Amino acid sequence: MRKVAIIGVGLTKFGELWDISFRRMITEAGARAIEDAGIDGKRIDAMYVGNMSAGQFIRQEHIASLIADQAGLTPIPCTRVEAACASGGLALRQAMISVASGIHDIVVAAGIEKMTDVLAEQTTEALATAADQEWEAFVGATFPGIYALMARRHMYEFGTTEEQMARVAVKNHHNACFNPCAQYQMEITVEDVLNSSPVNTPLKLLDCSPITDGAACVILAPADKAREFTDTPVIIAGTGQASDTISLHDRLTLTGLAAAKKAAELAYKMAGVGPNDMDLAEVHDCFTIAEIMAIEDLGFCKKGDGGKVTEQGETAIGGRIPINTSGGLKGKGHPVGATGIAQAVEITQQLRGEAGKRQVNGAEIGLTHNVGGSGGTVVVHIMKRGD
């Protein structure tokens, strides 16, 4: 397998983009990535797009063809991949495998979701189709409910508190203040979180990531050709993907994701590194409890200590292992199909030293952790500054 590098990245503003269509969002993210890579669009060989549910959100399937068309990229092969909120991470992985295989050289990995073109209750209903319809969604278990079950059990087993969960949101909103693309560039306090409307106890409104429109894009090339386009290539050193039961009731534990542990194990092994080598990570904080479980699953702290280390500031910028410097899903926003790619954009900018006021000093290696549903799919990538 050939080594693969990221040579360009692009992101739209994340938010409720009432005046920007699906078509315009994806071409905007793509154009920024092409400009960033300084590449002629004609050199692009293929594209992979992560998207959860344009079929339900904008009544449009077959979006890879639509995007190739809109972007003037026909006749290159364009493929949509889907695994709920892990769709973006899977698009990155497929794009990487295609370059590694030698079948393509320059490949775009994109992610997009346009979530605000339907009524809010339809959005919730569409998102619930990422859970098991027959055993979860049908009986009313939407995602806040599913993650609330995990939070309750985590509190019971490890003494994790609502304050500790609130601190995840406070940190990620703080980081988002320094990210011009973030949906919520505003500080919140622990009290704000604790006093926000209950959604599914113990989760409150500010424990939940928002509904977001947005698109993200990275451009990949074989590592040995990357310097042709950029002085700061970022190598994808490891990739790991794993599956688990789609619904909670068949799992051995509710306080962690087996698929996250497996995906991380595979990615660490491929990259020849471990959790202690990481300088930072973007993790899938769809709910505050999800970030706490993620840092445990990834080996950044002992099982059960996720709340504690968050409280102690270890996951803040300047801490031992900065988590979600971009603002995460909570602060930056969570356009579901775009999230996995947006995570790779953040790590790339950090490893290049281009993250401005949210820069992790001397960052050389980072990780992305992207979850589909309640952990039925997890994909982890490890990225290193190019030599």
Place this chain on the structure above:
Amino acid sequence: MRKVAIIGVGLTKFGELWDISFRRMITEAGARAIEDAGIDGKRIDAMYVGNMSAGQFIRQEHIASLIADQAGLTPIPCTRVEAACASGGLALRQAMISVASGIHDIVVAAGIEKMTDVLAEQTTEALATAADQEWEAFVGATFPGIYALMARRHMYEFGTTEEQMARVAVKNHHNACFNPCAQYQMEITVEDVLNSSPVNTPLKLLDCSPITDGAACVILAPADKAREFTDTPVIIAGTGQASDTISLHDRLTLTGLAAAKKAAELAYKMAGVGPNDMDLAEVHDCFTIAEIMAIEDLGFCKKGDGGKVTEQGETAIGGRIPINTSGGLKGKGHPVGATGIAQAVEITQQLRGEAGKRQVNGAEIGLTHNVGGSGGTVVVHIMKRGD
């Protein structure tokens, strides 16, 4: 890139499967493929699933996780790919690329669609989301209307007749009579087609492929390990995928698919063969006119002669280039996400000499041609009997 072989295939019955759930269909196809390959399920490294729109048809996204779960395959990586009716062909291509890259050895490529769990008008509406929503579906152009435009223009430019189109349906129903998995195992006549209800003039009911439930599965391995599992491996010698504008109005021609020509050119080149080397092909006859255009685009006859050669019997079993020996989408049925994989199942069975009464004598090399929408995505594979 490593050479890749098909070592096992499985198919459910195609039809209106009121009493079989999505979950059961996919595990049935998978179990048959595993049995056919004589492989222990534990050796499977990854899975790709083609599916157009479980989100709209059964309100379930994230189906790759669901399927891994149902099939007892967790924690292997499972990825859904979508390109409307070309979803299956794209799943095969991604699975092939992943084996070729070396990241996986034994990979399942599956396809599934459960289309009859919603009302017929909802099915039509869901299928129309494969067309451009803003320029086609919104103004009422569903797929029969779109293909009717192409048929009209083909008739005008080349003198193609309704009788010639009818002969495609007659031939494919005839072939389906010898396929125990086919939806319509019954003969029809040219008169039946011409006298069937008008759908979109000049297309009548029997010019259209049906609404179908079904699942299909193939298992891939590196070619140099294939003999461990089977005495009759089938090599995937070529793969080609291309995109085009999603809607008709921007294309240079209505009488052929530029993406089909491009995908075929790429697949022929990779396999080092040409159209005259093919012993048979499975092509995407979603409408009768689509088969006529396909055999022209693939180079099996001169542009404009598709109707004529069909009338002359050249595409029948025993003819110069047998097309859709399985019954095609028209006779076998068209569970949209499964179709591309079902085509690979048919070619594999033919190259192994296991196609029973529909066997093409001495078949050594064959082709599959799978179309998304009205040609916004096309994927072509070339398969050869293993040495």
